[in-house]
Amino acid sequence: MAVPDKPFDAAAFDAKVAESNARFQDAIKNEKFTARKPVLRDLANQFKAEAAHLRKKASAGKITKALAAEMKRDINTNFDNAIAKKTE
Amino acid sequence: MPSRKKQNKAAKPRPKKQKKSSELDSVLDQVNDSTVADAKKELQELLADAKGDSATFYQQNAQKLEERLILVSKGELDQDDFNFFVENQKRAAQIFIDSQPPQQQERAEKLTIHVLEVAATKIVPVLIAAAL
Numbered sequence: 751m752a753v754p755d756k757p758f759d760a761a762a763f764d765a766k767v768a769e770s771n772a773r774f775q776d777a778i779k780n781e782k783f784t785a786r787k788p789v790l791r792d793l794a795n796q797f798k799a800e801a802a803h804l805r806k807k808a809s810a811g812k813i814t815k816a817l818a819a820e821m822k823r824d825i826n827t828n829f830d831n832a833i834a835k836k837t838e
Numbered sequence: 839m840p841s842r843k844k845q846n847k848a849a850k851p852r853p854k855k856q857k858k859s860s861e862l863d864s865v866l867d868q869v870n871d872s873t874v875a876d877a878k879k880e881l882q883e884l885l886a887d888a889k890g891d892s893a894t895f896y897q898q899n900a901q902k903l904e905e906r907l908i909l910v911s912k913g914e915l916d917q918d919d920f921n922f923f924v925e926n927q928k929r930a931a932q933i934f935i936d937s938q939p940p941q942q943q944e945r946a947e948k949l950t951i952h953v954l955e956v957a958a959t960k961i962v963p964v965l966i967a968a969a970l
Contacts, residue, residue, distance in 0.1 A: 796926065803922050816914030820906070824926065 758808040767801040777832055793832040800825050862904045865911040868968045877960035884953040895934045896949050903957055910962055913969045917962055924958045
C-alpha cells in the first residue's frame with residue numbers, strides 16, 4: 751500500500767487499515783482471558799500509530815525502502831502477537 | 839561423541855554480527871563533533887554492555903538500535919522515523935523494565951530507555967547533519 755517509487759493510493763491504504771483495525775477489535779472482543787485484553791488494546795493502538803506514521807510519510811512521498819521494510823517488520827510482529835498466534 | 843561435534847559447531851564465530859558492529863563503529867566515526875563526544879562514548883559503552891548481557895531483550899534492543907542508526911547515517915530514515923521507532927521501543931522497554939526485580943530496574947532502564955534517548959537526542963541529529 752505504501753511502496754517506495756509507486757503512487758500512494760490513500761483510499762486503498764485507509765480501507766486496509768480499517769479492515770485491520772476491525773480485526774484487532776474482533777480479537778479484543780473475543781479474547782477469553784481478561785488479563786490479555788489490555789495487551790491487545792495496546793497492540794491495537796500501536797498498529798494505529800504505525801499506520802498513521804506510514805500514511806503521513808507516504809502522503810509526503812517520503813517512504814524509503816528501509817522505512818517500508820522496518821514498518822512492515824514491526825507491523826507483522828505486532829499482528830502476530832495479537833492475532834496470528836491465537837489461530838495456531 | 840556426537841556432543842563433542844555439537845560443541846565444535848557452537849564455537850564457530852558469527853561474522854555477520856561482527857560486520858554490523860564494525861559498520862556501526864564506522865558510522866559513529868562520522869560523529870566528530872566534540873560537543874557529543876561524551877554521548878558517543880556513552881552510547882558505545884551502553885551498547886557493548888547490552889550486547890554482552892544474557893537477557894535477550896537487551897541484545898535485541900541494541901541490535902535494532904544499531905541497525906536504525908546505520909539506516910539514519912545512510913539517509914534511509916529521518917529524525918521523524920527514528921523518533922517514532924524509539925517511542926515504540928521505549929514502550930516495549932517499559933513493559934520489560936516493569937517485569938524486572940526492583941534492584942535490576944535501574945540497570946534495565948539504562949540499557950534500554952536511556953540508550954535509546956541518547957541515540958535519538960544526541961547522536962541522530964549529528965548523523966543527519968553529517969549526511970546532508
